[in-house]
Amino acid sequence: AQKVTQAQTEISVVEKEDVTLDCVYETRDTTYYLFWYKQPPSGELVFLIRRNSFDEQNEISGRYSWNFQKSTSSFNFTITASQVVDSAVYFCALGNNNAGNMLTFGGGTRLMVKP
Amino acid sequence: DTAVSQTPKYLVTQMGNDKSIKCEQNLGHDTMYWYKQDSKKFLKIMFSYNNKELIINETVPNRFSPKSPDKAHLNLHINSLELGDSAVYFCASSQGRSNTQYFGPGTRLTVL
Numbered sequence: 001a002q003k004v005t006q007a008q009t010e011i012s013v014v015e016k017e018d019v020t021l022d023c024v025y026e027t028r029d030t031t032y033y034l035f036w037y038k039q040p041p042s043g044e045l046v047f048l049i050r051r052n053s054f055d056e057q058n059e060i061s062g063r064y065s066w067n068f069q070k071s072t073s074s075f076n077f078t079i080t081a082s083q084v085v086d087s088a089v090y091f092c093a094l095g096n097n098n099a100g101n102m103l104t105f106g107g108g109t110r111l112m113v114k115p
Numbered sequence: 116d117t118a119v120s121q122t123p124k125y126l127v128t129q130m131g132n133d134k135s136i137k138c139e140q141n142l143g144h145d146t147m148y149w150y151k152q153d154s155k156k157f158l159k160i161m162f163s164y165n166n167k168e169l170i171i172n173e174t175v176p177n178r179f180s181p182k183s184p185d186k187a188h189l190n191l192h193i194n195s196l197e198l199g200d201s202a203v204y205f206c207a208s209s210q211g212r213s214n215t216q217y218f219g220p221g222t223r224l225t226v227l
Contacts, residue, residue: 037218039156044219044220045205045218101209101211102172103158105159107157108158
């Protein structure tokens with residue numbers, strides 16, 4: 001069975017602070033995929049990044065960066081110099097090659113960035 | 116152009132009614148999904164479907180059924196609605212297995 005844990009249910013920061021959202025996953029599959037999605041107050045789910053299990057290279061995209069560590073089964077997400085527009089619920093998700101390609105989502109972390 | 120669209124955006128109905136939510140994608144993807152997001156924001160897969168197979172999450176009641184008239188559409192039919200069905204339902208699509216899923220805007224269903 002797959003499981004994704006986002007231990008931080010809610011984080012509050014002041015604008016321009018850096019913030020890291022934690023994600024820990026469990027799977028028995030050797031090939032799997034990790035994702036982050038953003039759900040702003042408007043409610044839609046916005047794809048941010050995908051990582052394959054065989055690619056542990058970290059990634060940076062503007063103010064966003066992701067740290068994938070198989071040794072600790074973690075896929076953490078850092079926002080540098082946070083902005084009010086970053087306020088949202090962020091979901092980490094786990095997928096695999098099995099039938100259905102069904103994603104298992106973590107419980108989400110609500111990030112509030114105050115001006 | 117919207118990649119994955121859902122109608123309606125809001126749906127309010129009485130217990131016991133039957134309702135449908137429509138989903139369309141113009142990404143040319145071959146696999147579509149339905150997810151349920153409950154009041155605590157928890158997202159759970161309901162169905163995965165392509166033209167070859169339907170995969171059903173075992174926890175989904177058989178009152179829920181997906182229907183796909185063609186590759187670009189996957190509608191969700193719900194019979195005998197119950198209070199506990201109130202949630203936001205998201206449609207998603209991807210190209211093949213293991214690829215990134217793109218989500219629709221969601222349909223907020225309220226059962227009174």
